[in-house]
Amino acid sequence: METSELLRHRIIKNLVAQHPEKAADAAINLWEQMATQIISIVGEGGFNALYARSVFLTQSTFYWLAVSSLSAQADYRFAELKMSFEGQTPVQVGEANSLLLINFTDILASLIGEQLTTSILHSAWGFDASNRAGKEFKNE
Amino acid sequence: MNKNDNNGVSEASVPLSREKLATAHKNAADLHEDSANQAGSRERRIRVVETTQAAPDEHMIMLQQANAHLVIATIEAQKLAEQVQIAKDQLDHLAHHDALTDLPNRILLNDRLAQSIALAHRQGKQFAVMFMDLDRFKHINDSLGHEVGDQLLLSVAQRMVSCVRHSDTISRQGGDEFVLLLHSIEHAEDAALSAQKMLTALALPHSIGQHDLHISVSIGISIYPDDGRDAETLIKSADTAMYYAKENGRNNYRFFEQNMNALAAELQAIEANLRRALERQEFVLYYQPKINLHNSAIVGVEALIRWQHPELGLLLPEQFVFIAEDCGLILPMGRWVLREACLQARIWQQAGLPPITIAVNISALEFRDNKFLENIRATLEDTCLEPRYLQLELTESVLMRDADSANSVLHALADLGVKLAIDDFGTGYSSLIYLRRFPIDTLKIDQSFVNQMISNPEDASIISAVISMGKSLKKQVIAEGVETSEQSAFLQAQHCDEGQGYYFGRPMVAEALAALLQTGVPLLF
Numbered sequence: 001m002e003t004s005e006l007l008r009h010r011i012i013k014n015l016v017a018q019h020p021e022k023a024a025d026a027a028i029n030l031w032e033q034m035a036t037q038i039i040s041i042v043g044e045g046g047f048n049a050l051y052a053r054s055v056f057l058t059q060s061t062f063y064w065l066a067v068s069s070l071s072a073q074a075d076y077r078f079a080e081l082k083m084s085f086e087g088q089t090p091v092q093v094g095e096a097n098s099l100l101l102i103n104f105t106d107i108l109a110s111l112i113g114e115q116l117t118t119s120i121l122h123s124a125w126g127f128d129a130s131n132r133a134g135k136e137f138k139n140e
Numbered sequence: 141m142n143k144n145d146n147n148g149v150s151e152a153s154v155p156l157s158r159e160k161l162a163t164a165h166k167n168a169a170d171l172h173e174d175s176a177n178q179a180g181s182r183e184r185r186i187r188v189v190e191t192t193q194a195a196p197d198e199h200m201i202m203l204q205q206a207n208a209h210l211v212i213a214t215i216e217a218q219k220l221a222e223q224v225q226i227a228k229d230q231l232d233h234l235a236h237h238d239a240l241t242d243l244p245n246r247i248l249l250n251d252r253l254a255q256s257i258a259l260a261h262r263q264g265k266q267f268a269v270m271f272m273d274l275d276r277f278k279h280i281n282d283s284l285g286h287e288v289g290d291q292l293l294l295s296v297a298q299r300m301v302s303c304v305r306h307s308d309t310i311s312r313q314g315g316d317e318f319v320l321l322l323h324s325i326e327h328a329e330d331a332a333l334s335a336q337k338m339l340t341a342l343a344l345p346h347s348i349g350q351h352d353l354h355i356s357v358s359i360g361i362s363i364y365p366d367d368g369r370d371a372e373t374l375i376k377s378a379d380t381a382m383y384y385a386k387e388n389g390r391n392n393y394r395f396f397e398q399n400m401n402a403l404a405a406e407l408q409a410i411e412a413n414l415r416r417a418l419e420r421q422e423f424v425l426y427y428q429p430k431i432n433l434h435n436s437a438i439v440g441v442e443a444l445i446r447w448q449h450p451e452l453g454l455l456l457p458e459q460f461v462f463i464a465e466d467c468g469l470i471l472p473m474g475r476w477v478l479r480e481a482c483l484q485a486r487i488w489q490q491a492g493l494p495p496i497t498i499a500v501n502i503s504a505l506e507f508r509d510n511k512f513l514e515n516i517r518a519t520l521e522d523t524c525l526e527p528r529y530l531q532l533e534l535t536e537s538v539l540m541r542d543a544d545s546a547n548s549v550l551h552a553l554a555d556l557g558v559k560l561a562i563d564d565f566g567t568g569y570s571s572l573i574y575l576r577r578f579p580i581d582t583l584k585i586d587q588s589f590v591n592q593m594i595s596n597p598e599d600a601s602i603i604s605a606v607i608s609m610g611k612s613l614k615k616q617v618i619a620e621g622v623e624t625s626e627q628s629a630f631l632q633a634q635h636c637d638e639g640q641g642y643y644f645g646r647p648m649v650a651e652a653l654a655a656l657l658q659t660g661v662p663l664l665f
Binding site for chain 1: 200203204205207208209210211212214215216218219
């Protein structure tokens with residue numbers, strides 16, 4: 001379990017690091033892909049609760065992450081998060097988004113288990129076969 | 141296509157026999173029925189398909205909703221558990237730390253002491269306990285108020301923490317007492333170095349609000365295992381040594397020595413005896429005359445307490461009053477002094493002696509007591525002494541500590557007719573605004589100025605200034621501690637109203653004072 005958790009964290013970090021030049025856009029893209037999968041399982045309410053909790057936990061490290069709510073419209077769900085990211089450097093965005101995703105998936109894993117969480121993430125993000133972390137993920 | 145390929149068509153064109161016709165009808169009916177059955181079956185299949193297609197959507201929605209509720213409930217539970225844990229941690233912290241300074245409290249200190257004792261015992265090492273008590277903190281607290289006092293304690297605590305290693309423990313025992321646990325020292329001299337460092341650090345002024353406050357500390361040091369093998373004995377030994385540091389002039393440190401226990405035992409015995417003394421009426425009042433410097437007449441007396449100790453003889457207030465203040469006995473003791481003084485003044489008056497004012501010292505604790513006013517009124521009523529013959533002497537620090545509250549009490553006393561004097565004037569902090577506002581009748585110049593006024597021009601200037609100020613504010617001025625004819629002459633020349641001191645008369649028993657009043661002979665000087 002410990003190894004698997006570390007692997008998930010590493011996958012997140014690798015994915016976040018893939019597009020440093022468009023860090024904010026890439027970050028929102030990851031969230032939208034993941035949201036589609038998770039909302040289909042736990043609904044909007046469940047997703048919002050998970051998201052709010054992970055934002056709260058992440059704010060203790062990145063105080064500037066001023067996200068209070070999710071937009072009701074799916075197209076603008078992460079508009080506030082994007083605005084928050086756009087005021088930061090790509091490095092800060094990458095670090096904050098990594099932690100936000102890690103916190104989110106940690107909570108999810110604590111609720112539904114590591115295996116199911118990684119399956120959902122796989123469905124959401126697919127992984128580049130050339131990506132080492134992706135390979136490990138797929139061979140899990 | 142040959143004609144036999146389509147039997148139905150060829151047969152239909154052929155006239156049918158009755159049997160064939162009946163069969164044909166039956167077949168046709170069956171065909172119709174089959175056809176109808178096939179259509180119904182399709183509809184059912186469609187309906188089933190529709191139902192089975194609709195069911196997953198509804199189930200999905202219900203599952204999503206159920207999952208959402210489960211997720212939300214679980215996260216809420218997590219948050220509640222986290223809040224409970226935070227509250228538990230805070231309670232645990234509060235239970236082991238001082239609320240003002242956030243330093244470890246007695247409980248945590250005892251825990252760490254127990255650990256240090258176990259470790260030192262196992263390793264055959266020694267460690268030091270330093271008991272630190274701020275010098276004259278009460279004076280600052282009384283004169284500038286608790287808020288300033290608290291800020292000063294906070295500043296002192298920060299200084300202390302900056303003087304020690306991270307592994308050492310500084311704890312606040314309560315009030316102005318702190319204890320430092322110095323882990324594994326090689327020699328007792330290491331503790332002395334730490335104590336000296338502490339004294340030096342605290343010597344710098346503390347900037348609190350608009351005040352630059354100076355405070356020193358007296359430190360007692362005990363060493364494990366020589367001065368105690370358990371926490372209680374080590375702290376007690378350090379506390380005893382601290383008392384010696386105080387006795388030795390304050391702002392220094394002393395190591396514990398076994399013979400110091402004698403003093404601690406003496407202090408405890410005095411406290412126990414003080415309680416008994418009140419019950420056994422072992423206290424007596426002495427009266428020191430106050431003289432009108434213009435006509436040498438006795439215009440009043442100051443009542444001064446003495447303790448007629450059955451074994452130690454006559455004890456002066458400086459030998460026991462501070463202990464009475466520490467243990468709260470000052471309140472019943474003060475009430476006794478007030479009643480006794482009023483009774484005595486009334487006795488003198490009833491004996492036909494010239495009426496004089498009798499002055500009683502009031503401590504901060506008595507003045508702050510919520511029954512203070514009530515007690516004054518009741519005592520005057522019970523003893524039938526006219527209020528104008530009673531003078532209460534209060535120090536500047538007592539009055540200025542909570543000036544607004546003091547103001548209302550002072551006005552109530554003045555309305556009653558009681559006279560009010562500021563004692564030890566010039567040694568504390570006074571606000572001239574309050575000096576004007578308070579209904580004070582008399583300023584009593586502290587004897588420290590009087591002692592030096594002949595030899596020290598600065599003290600002489602202060603005395604002249606206080607007398608002038610008193611005159612301007614229409615207040616009586618009295619100088620205490622007058623011991624020589626030169627001092628008396630100087631005060632007379634400065635138009636000081638009254639004088640008190642050995643030159644005019646030492647404190648004496650009531651009978652001696654009565655005799656002096658009886659003669660009516662002015663004291664000559």
